[in-house]
Amino acid sequence: MKAAVLNSAPGQLDIEDVQLDEPGPNEVLITTKAAGLCHSDLHFMEATYPHPCPTVLGHESAGVVEAVGPGVRHVQPGDHVITCLSAFCGTCSMCTNGNMSLCERKRIDLVRQPDEGSRIRRGDEDVHQFLHLSSFAEQMLVHENALVKIREDMPLDKASLIGCGVTTGLGAVFRTARVEPGTSVVVIGCGGIGLSAIQGARIAGANKIIAVDMLPSKLELAQQMGATHVVDASSNDAVAAVKDLTGGGAHYSFEAVGLPVTARQAFEMLRPRGQATVIGLIPVGAEVTITGVDLLDEKILTGSNMGSNQFRTDMPRFVDMYLDGKLMLDEMVSQHISLDQINEGFDDMKAGKVARSVILFD
Ligand SMILES: NC(=O)c1ccc[n+]([C@@H]2O[C@H](COP(=O)([O-])OP(=O)(O)OC[C@H]3O[C@@H](n4cnc5c(N)ncnc54)[C@H](O)[C@@H]3O)[C@@H](O)[C@H]2O)c1
Ligand SMILES: [Zn+2]
Ligand SMILES: [Zn+2]
Known part of the structure; x- marks a missing residue:
């Protein structure tokens, strides 16, 4: 074969x-x-x-x-x-x-x-x-x-x-971060994984969904999938833009690129007690650094492996959600x-x- x-x-x-x-x-x-x-x-x-x-x-x-x-x-x-x-x-x-x-x-x-x-x-x-x-x-x-x-x-x-992509993005929102309705969510990187996280945030009932990417075509897709706001990171400071849009910082952020710099941004753009979930694969050997004093804000930085899935349960549900027009x-x-x-x-x-x-x- x-x-x-x-x-x-x-x-x-x-x-x-x-x-x-x-x-x-x-x-x-x-x-x-x-x-x-x-x-x-x-x-x-x-x-x-x-x-x-x-x-x-x-x-x-x-x-x-x-x-x-x-x-x-x-x-x-x-x-x-x-x-x-x-x-x-x-x-x-x-x-x-x-x-x-x-x-x-x-x-x-x-x-x-x-x-x-x-x-x-x-x-x-x-x-x-x-x-x-x-x-x-x-x-x-x-x-x-x-x-x-x-x-x-x-x-x-x-x-x-x-x-992979859909289960990882939806799972990061539903299972890893357990996004609550009415909250603000940022997704950095709008490829297959990030677009799935945006859809997860929409389905979970997030109020503000901010998509960050460097490409206008990806930001357009993100809006189609449920993003309420977009930030073009090629010409804007993503952290400052998110803090401005959320009045101080987001409840949840998801990194779907796989770079130390965007993982750090995901942490920096949070409000106190916010949670950053790094989905992107950071190259082996690379370090993600944060500023120690930010820990006083009780913010959380975590990873997500395949959306913390229980795939025998999750995947048939995602199939139903697609066939019912929700995904x-x-x-x-x-x-x-x-x-x-x-x-x-x-x-x-x-x-x-x-x-x-x-x-x-x-
Ligand atoms: N944790 C897991 O279990 C898991 C599972 C699947 C994929 N991944 C990882 O998730 C990441 C995304 O995968 P994908 O298939 O969606 O990739 P992709 O290449 O389709 O999308 C990446 C997106 O990030 C954007 N981007 C690049 N640099 C950026 C920056 N500095 N700021 C903002 N946006 C930027 C690109 O324009 C692109 O739209 C990869 O690192 C992949 O390996 C992880
Ligand atoms: Zn994959
Ligand atoms: Zn086992």
């Missing part, structure tokens, strides 16, 4: 032929129908985050179950599914406490053991699976706890976005591309041309 392989980082993706093993115990073979391009994939291509190569990238996908291995009972061939990199073991202290997106054993129990052989191969060579998924491929072989079954009337290109996903898909166009898709992301590009597989 065809897959987009990262052979070395930094580097581009090569479309190559790779092979998947048969589904083993608790594994599911999925025919990929759609996969979104997320900025996190780009971080690994640019080597700001490390991963062993060769690997097949991609982690935002939806598809149809092709076959199941021994012990899999909750899905069967033909079922429509969304995948999630927040694979959970179900038995560690994080999982049993309801924080399965922080599962302590997912890299131990949910991967193949050394004597079981690799899930993905290229001839005689092992190919590393990326974040339990490797979605930029015609098929995926995943652990059963890395997917959720969804309604069959859900279009799978929109469903794929729920696999805008059509507007988030800027373009459909083929697997062969994947490097151009990432170029478009770097140029800020798209909210999301989605690969459709035939």
